[in-house]
Amino acid sequence: MTSPPRADDAHPYLRAATAGVRHHTRALNRSAPRGPADRVHLDLFHAHLTALHQLLDQLAETTRPAHPAAGRHLATANTRLWQATVEVHTAFHLIPAASANATECRPERLPEGPPVLTVCQRHLAAGHTIRRKTTPTDLRSHTTTCVR
Template sequence: MTSPTRPVDAHPYLRAASAGIRHHARALAPSDTDPPEPADRAHLDVLHAHLAALLQLLDRLADTARPPHPAAGRHLATAHTRLWQATSEVHAAFHLLPGAPGEGVEKGACEPARLPEGPPVLTICQRHLAAGHVVRRKTTPTDLRPHTTACVR
């Protein structure tokens, strides 16, 4: 016979990810001795990856909640849409930050080969386009307005 999972034992990886984000947010908070460091592309790339992973999680949760609990599924689907909008804004901010010193990166250009770190296996733009494809397959254009992506490949 199995015992029910206690809330503190449930979803340890998700709890660890949340704790990591809280720790990072505290580390970025300004202190009396050190001014806060400005956001850079590396921070936004990692944050975008986290948001994209949360999009997948919310999508699956909405799909599993919808049949037995339609109202809860609709709320999760709405949360998914709002999270997509936040993910899209992080992607846009990534392109507005300057590249590495001495590199001629155009602002707003979505060219993975010209990223300051070089083209990783899965760039922020590729990740964003893949997430956008899933979002647009399950969401109407009206739900996404006025948020659109400027990333075209």
């Protein structure tokens, strides 16, 4: 006889990603004060946010038919997560590059292209997803009320 699967076994990658975020948060809290955020960290954080955005989008879509109210709240969370992703993307571009040549476009040096373009390509792809399902007004201001 086998035991029933645990609820968190259905999403092992999400559990691993959450553990990674917790690990880095603890490491930052334990270490000596760091300098301000740099482009590398913001790029990695943006990648994490866009992955969460995709997951939340899928959860909202699969939840909505069976539980419309819960699906709407997940869609609202997805929009708010997108707003956070936009702000991280904007902050990435406001931080100066480590060197003068870092922003120079030399695709022959990096097979995936310059880092500044990969973060933008990721952002544009995620933006396409959110714009298919959300109005510009919803993206600018999103408020909900608790139904409890």
